[in-house]
Amino acid sequence: MRMTWSDVTPKPLWLNRRQLLAGAVSLAGTPALARIEAAKSAYSTDAEPNSLEDISTYNNFYEFGTGKGDPAAYAGSLTVDPWSVVIDGMVDKPGTYDLSDVVKGQPLEERIYRFRCVEAWAMVVPWIGFQLSGLLDRVGVQPGAKFVAFETLVRPEEMPGQSSPFIEWPYREGLRLDEAMHPLTILATGLYGEEMPKQNGAPIRLVVPWKYGFKSIKSIVRISLVDKMPPTTWNMLQPGEYGFYSNVNPKVDHPRWSQASERRIGAGLFGGRQDTLMFNGYEAEVASLYAGQDLAKDY
Numbered sequence: 265m266r267m268t269w270s271d272v273t274p275k276p277l278w279l280n281r282r283q284l285l286a287g288a289v290s291l292a293g294t295p296a297l298a299r300i301e302a303a304k305s306a307y308s309t310d311a312e313p314n315s316l317e318d319i320s321t322y323n324n325f326y327e328f329g330t331g332k333g334d335p336a337a338y339a340g341s342l343t344v345d346p347w348s349v350v351i352d353g354m355v356d357k358p359g360t361y362d363l364s365d366v367v368k369g370q371p372l373e374e375r376i377y378r379f380r381c382v383e384a385w386a387m388v389v390p391w392i393g394f395q396l397s398g399l400l401d402r403v404g405v406q407p408g409a410k411f412v413a414f415e416t417l418v419r420p421e422e423m424p425g426q427s428s429p430f431i432e433w434p435y436r437e438g439l440r441l442d443e444a445m446h447p448l449t450i451l452a453t454g455l456y457g458e459e460m461p462k463q464n465g466a467p468i469r470l471v472v473p474w475k476y477g478f479k480s481i482k483s484i485v486r487i488s489l490v491d492k493m494p495p496t497t498w499n500m501l502q503p504g505e506y507g508f509y510s511n512v513n514p515k516v517d518h519p520r521w522s523q524a525s526e527r528r529i530g531a532g533l534f535g536g537r538q539d540t541l542m543f544n545g546y547e548a549e550v551a552s553l554y555a556g557q558d559l560a561k562d563y
């Protein structure tokens with residue numbers, strides 16, 4: 265059974281939403297987002313999703329500022345159509361693909377995933393997306409490729425945070441090829457049954473649920489297959505604090521705070537703290553990827 269708005273959304277928001285859909289105007293005064301049809305996925309958690317309001321008003325997207333409310337306040341200016349993604353490096357079919365071409369033929373699923381930020385807060389998000397492996401198979405990964413590098417759009421006219429040089433833009437992320445090919449790794453184009461809100465990384469972003477949230481790079485314009493571990497934004501900024509792997513691990517603390525527990529956004533001031541799970545609860549699925557690795561060293 266496919267969930268509907270009324271199943272997953274707290275009622276006041278749902279009522280709002282229906283009024284909005286009728287008037288085709290959203291809470292932020294922008295046009296309502298198009299619905300996306302997607303099958304439910306066996307990879308979903310049964311944890312209760314956060315509200316759309318939590319998910320779309322408490323964000324990290326430094327291209328729009330460093331405050332949690334900045335992305336919702338300023339991302340409206342981002343042009344997401346037309347959108348294209350360069351796929352290059354060690355692939356059989358490199359090129360500049362229109363977004364419609366990137367998603368073409370990829371089975372869309374609703375994946376309800378736990379999401380754990382390195383800042384020790386957590387949410388549950390009903391993403392809409394497809395497996396990154398499907399796209400990589402389509403473009404043909406060449407035998408020498410060992411890593412996948414991702415880049416976000418650079419467009420300071422529309423992304424006010426990019427006027428500040430504290431990050432060397434573009435925002436960059438990367439995965440080892442086996443992590444990228446893992447069925448849990450998705451490219452998401454929507455959430456809560458609709459197109460991706462801009463503040464969450466429209467029109468297409470990565471979601472890797474067993475890693476800290478910063479690995480889930482937003483508004484992707486480039487995917488490169490490479491043979492060396494690529495530079496990644498947080499590792500470039502503070503290598504002693506953020507490693508390449510960044511797997512959620514309650515036993516390896518951040519140098520400045522514990523990672524043993526997390527604050528569940530939307531759960532209220534008291535009641536919201538819970539233990540962090542190894543690999544964010546996806547240990548059975550992904551632990552084998554790291555067999556033989558020292559996760560305190562490869563943090």
Ligand code: MTE
Binds near residue numbers: 477480482
């Ligand atoms: N991607 C880009 N391009 N820029 C960013 O600042 N922030 C990351 C990640 N992807 C970020 C990004 C961090 S720190 C987190 S926790 C998640 O996005 C937040 O995703 P959400 O806002 O959808 O919860």
